[in-house]
Amino acid sequence: MTTTLSTLQQWIDAAAELTRPDEIYWCDGTEAEYRRLIDDMQQHGILSALDQTSYPGCYLHLSDPSDVARVEHLTYVCTADPDEVGPNNNWMPPADAHAKMDALFDGAMRGRTMYVIPYCMGPIDSPYSRCGVELTDSPYVAANMRLMTRMGSAALKRIEREGRFVKGLHSTGDLDPERRFVMHFPEELSIQSFGSGYGGNALLGKKCHALRIASYQARTEGWLAEHMLLVGVESPDGETHYLACAFPSACGKTNLAMLIPPRSLPGWKIWTLGDDIAWLHLDEAGRLRAINPESGYFGVVPGTNEKTNKNAADMITHDTIFTNVARTEDNQPWWEGKTGGTPALDWRGREYRPENGPAAHPNSRFTVAATNNPSLSSLADAPEGVPISAIVFGGRRPELAPLVYEALNWRHGVLVGASVASQTTAAQTGAVGVVRRDPMAMKPFCGYNFADYWAHWLSFESRTDRLPKIFHVNWFRQDQAGNFLWPGFGENLRVLRWIIDRCEGRIDARETPIGLLPNAGDIDTSELDISAETMQALTTIDPGQWQTELENIAEYLGEYGDRVPQALLEEHRRVAAEIAKHL
Ligand code: OXD
Ligand code: MN
Numbered sequence: 002m003t004t005t006l007s008t009l010q011q012w013i014d015a016a017a018e019l020t021r022p023d024e025i026y027w028c029d030g031t032e033a034e035y036r037r038l039i040d041d042m043q044q045h046g047i048l049s050a051l052d053q054t055s056y057p058g059c060y061l062h063l064s065d066p067s068d069v070a071r072v073e074h075l076t077y078v079c080t081a082d083p084d085e086v087g088p089n090n091n092w093m094p095p096a097d098a099h100a101k102m103d104a105l106f107d108g109a110m111r112g113r114t115m116y117v118i119p120y121c122m123g124p125i126d127s128p129y130s131r132c133g134v135e136l137t138d139s140p141y142v143a144a145n146m147r148l149m150t151r152m153g154s155a156a157l158k159r160i161e162r163e164g165r166f167v168k169g170l171h172s173t174g175d176l177d178p179e180r181r182f183v184m185h186f187p188e189e190l191s192i193q194s195f196g197s198g199y200g201g202n203a204l205l206g207k208k209c210h211a212l213r214i215a216s217y218q219a220r221t222e223g224w225l226a227e228h229m230l231l232v233g234v235e236s237p238d239g240e241t242h243y244l245a246c247a248f249p250s251a252c253g254k255t256n257l258a259m260l261i262p263p264r265s266l267p268g269w270k271i272w273t274l275g276d277d278i279a280w281l282h283l284d285e286a287g288r289l290r291a292i293n294p295e296s297g298y299f300g301v302v303p304g305t306n307e308k309t310n311k312n313a314a315d316m317i318t319h320d321t322i323f324t325n326v327a328r329t330e331d332n333q334p335w336w337e338g339k340t341g342g343t344p345a346l347d348w349r350g351r352e353y354r355p356e357n358g359p360a361a362h363p364n365s366r367f368t369v370a371a372t373n374n375p376s377l378s379s380l381a382d383a384p385e386g387v388p389i390s391a392i393v394f395g396g397r398r399p400e401l402a403p404l405v406y407e408a409l410n411w412r413h414g415v416l417v418g419a420s421v422a423s424q425t426t427a428a429q430t431g432a433v434g435v436v437r438r439d440p441m442a443m444k445p446f447c448g449y450n451f452a453d454y455w456a457h458w459l460s461f462e463s464r465t466d467r468l469p470k471i472f473h474v475n476w477f478r479q480d481q482a483g484n485f486l487w488p489g490f491g492e493n494l495r496v497l498r499w500i501i502d503r504c505e506g507r508i509d510a511r512e513t514p515i516g517l518l519p520n521a522g523d524i525d526t527s528e529l530d531i532s533a534e535t536m537q538a539l540t541t542i543d544p545g546q547w548q549t550e551l552e553n554i555a556e557y558l559g560e561y562g563d564r565v566p567q568a569l570l571e572e573h574r575r576v577a578a579e580i581a582k583h584l
Contacts, residue, residue, distance in 0.1 A: 002027035002154075006161045009134065013117060016136050016170055019103065022110035027117045028143055030153015038144045047141055051323070052332040058320035061334060062141055063350050064198060065176040069325060070364050070430045071201035071208070071250075073445050076183040078213065080449075087450025088560050089440075098184045102170075102193045105180060109172040109195070113138040119157035119166075120150040122211050122280075122294035127384035129224075129282055129292050131215065132160045133167035135205045142171060142203050145322060148370045149297040150206045167191065167214055169205035173198045185209060187217035187448050200299045200324070200366060201428075211278045211294040213448035219280070220449060220457045223464075228442045229279040230258040231293050233378050233387065234497050237268025242501045245279045245291050245469075246393040247418070247442040250428035251364070253476060255300040256490060259312040259376050263491045265528035271494070272378035273312075273371070274387060276300065281389065287465030292386040298374070301428070302326050302365045304338040309490050312376050313367075314340075322368040327353060327360035336361035363427035390504045395474040396423030396439065401546050402475035404487055404524070404539040405496045407503055407510060407517040414471025415458045416572045417516065419451075420554045421473075438557045452564035459568050472500050473516070478539060486535050495525050513542055514579035544583040551577045 004010050017025060028034060039060060042048040048060040078086040079098040086092045093101075116137050123130025135146060146152050160166045168191040174180055181196030192209040194202055201208045215226035228247055235241040248254050258276040262269040275293025284290045298316075302323065305313050317323075327335040327344035335344045337359050344353040344360035353360050371377055380387050394417055396402070408414035418441040424434050429445065438444065440451055447454050461468060474496055478486040499519055502508040510517035519540050526536060555573060558565050 002029060002157075004157065004161060006164060008164065009160065009166065012168055013136065017115060020106050020110035020115065020138070020172060021108045022113055022115035022138065024114040025117060026114050028119070028147070028153055030147060030151075030155070035144060035147050038140050042140050042144070048322070051328070051334055055333055056318060056321070059318075059334065060322050061326065061328065062322060062324045063348060064325055066349055067178045068176050068197050068199050069362050070199060070428060071445065072181060072183065072197065072430050074430070075181050076445070078185045078187065078448055080188055084564075085449055087452060087564075089444060089447055089451045090449075093184070095186055095188070098186070102182065102184055102195060105174060105182070105195045106170065106172060106193070109174055110138045114140070116140065116143040118143055118146050118152055119160055120146060120152040120206050121156040121159055122150060122206055122215070123292045124382045124384050125151050125155050125159065127292055127386070129280055129384075129386060130294065131167070131210075131218075132156055132163065132165070133169055133206060133210050134160065135169040135171060137171040137203070139171065139173050139198055139203060141198060145200065145204050145299070145368045146206060148322065148368050149204055149295055149299060151296055167210050169194070169210065171195070171203055171205055173203070183209065185213045185448060187214055190214065200368075204299065207278070207295065207299065208446055211280075212443070212446035215280065215294070215448075216443070216446070216454070217448035220453065223283070225281040225458070227279050227281060228277065228446050230254040230276045231274035231279045231291050231387070232258050232260070233272035233274060233380070234494070234501060235270040235272065236501075241272070242390040242504065243274070243291070243387040244391050244393055244497065244500070245281065245389050246395065247421070248395045249397070249421070249423040249426075249439045249442045249444075251301050251426035252395065252397050252423060253489070255298060255313060256310045257493060259310055259374060260494055261311050261491050262494050266494055269494060271376055272380075273374055273376045274378050274381055282386070283461070283465055284385070287467040289389045289467075289469055290386040291389050293381065295371075297368060297370045299366055299368050302367050303336045303359070303361055303363055305336070306338055306340045309338070312374060315375055316369055316373045317367045320369065320373055323365070324368070325362040325365035336365060389469045391469050391472055391500050393472045393474055393500065394418045394421050394441065395476070396421050396442075397426075397477045398422065398436070398475045399424070399477060399479040401543070401550060402473065402478070403518060403542060404476075404478065405472060405474045405499060405519060406513070406515060408471040408473070409516060411462045411468050411471065412459060412568055412572055413516065413576070415455060416569055416576065417471060417473050418458070419455050419558070419569060450561070450564060452561040452566070455569050456566040459566055470504055486539055488529065488531070492529060499524050514544065514576060514583055515542055515547060518542070544580050547580050548577075548584060551580060
């Protein structure tokens with residue numbers, strides 16, 4: 002295969018000239034090709050087959066132990082003007098970044114094959130979708146891209162028709178953490194990633210394209226590229242509402258997107274559109290519509306079981322690539338939180354010993370095609386996407402934030418989103434469990450200055466009067482002893498019901514300084530073992546704590562200087578003044 006698009010061919014020729022691969026292979030995206038990639042990787046020790054009787058089509062990849070998470074400190078956005086990327090990104094002048102990357106890529110693919118991966122982010126025939134081509138020397142990346150994106154001939158046809166695509170160049174290099182960089186050049190629509198094989202650093206369609214580059218494009222084109230799951234909630238009457246929910250990494254997006262309704266809520270159904278990224282556009286009628294640019298899931302494995310997420314547990318029993326999980330004696334995958342089995346080998350391939358830490362890496366992952374998902378929505382491929390009833394922000398907050406609250410209006414909702422904070426997890430390299438600000442759950446992913454991004458969010462208010470309502474949830478409140486106050490998982494549907502009832506104007510709410518909270522008894526707790534006092538704790542606010550929170554938010558917004566929109570600062574002053582009245 003080659004291409005009729007000369008700009009594509011010239012770019013590939015130049016990349017090959019620099020990196021010197023032994024061979025260039027064009028991916029067509031077929032099942033036969035996927036099988037060949039898997040077989041080759043097994044022969045070269047990159048993948049090993051898991052027990053094919055109990056886990057048909059499942060394989061295990063073990064990463065270099067230094068390469069198991071996203072590397073935010075080595076991720077850069079390179080624009081001519083440093084102010085454009087803001088304090089939320091690392092910046093390097095494009096010329097310096099190119100010089101650095103050229104030196105790293107020089108000859109890096111000698112002895113290797115360069116895989117040419119044309120991909121489409123979003124349904125192949127959607128006007129909202131965007132395409133890219135990734136050049137990589139990693140067959141693991143090629144196989145994962147087939148599960149995660151619409152990859153191959155159909156994407157190439159669209160690229161040749163449109164003539165426009167994001168250029169992604171990737172090499173695992175020698176996996177030396179000192180020679181590892183993920184560079185974005187939004188003005189050139191290009192990405193260069195070197196020295197890592199880990200998902201978020203190497204599957205360039207995901208975080209690099211669908212969030213960092215896409216958010217940059219979305220600002221100038223009037224849409225939003227967001228770190229959001231997309232889920233359809235169908236009531237027993239057959240009414241379906243679509244929610245777009247932004248939570249930081251490893252805060253349960255996959256679980257919420259695939260939620261199994263509890264037995265005590267018969268007749269409810271959940272339909273998954275996406276578990277990580279949503280692209281949101283206003284349609285001609287002024288409604289916000291969303292597509293999921295991905296077509297597979299790269300989910301956190303530990304904790305997945307029949308109780309926490311039966312759909313995911315079932316989904317990963319076949320045709321799945323596991324990365325960095327442990328294995329049992331009989332070669333089944335194993336992870337902390339799995340029902341049954343005992344680990345024999347840990348994620349580093351060593352005999353399992355508890356003193357070496359967890360058997361599976363806390364950020365071990367599954368990669369599966371969305372078609373494996375029993376709760377996949379019939380609209381997952383709809384070119385026009387789905388209409389959004391509510392946007393839901395959330396974070397991992399052991400204290401402070403109530404179970405759920407509603408913003409008074411869009412502008413207040415933007416402040417709520419800009420104020421999201423959450424404990425860090427193993428999805429990124431660095432300390433785990435530290436509360437950090439993560440506006441709209443986009444801290445690691447917004448490809449431009451957050452101050453401009455908030456202004457962009459605010460601009461939607463003047464474009465339509467049909468914007469969705471905005472909410473904030475917190476499934477992670479704990480008592481003094483560290484026990485979770487809310488059962489979470491499937492029971493979160495009870496909170497989604499309240500959100501939907503609010504969207505439909507079917508239920509009242511209580512006005513508080515931070516927004517609208519549920520009235521006592523309005524969140525259905527039937528058949529739940531939860532006391533009225535606990536519900537009270539989950540649905541009231543402590544004005545003193547919130548005063549401190551508002552001070553912290555002001556300090557955080559201050560980091561963005563004069564660029565922060567006045568409307569956001571005014572909204573902050575309004576909420577702070579309301580809180581002061583309740584002290
Ligand atoms: C992810 C992440 O992998 O957010 O989705 O880190
Ligand atoms: Mn994510």
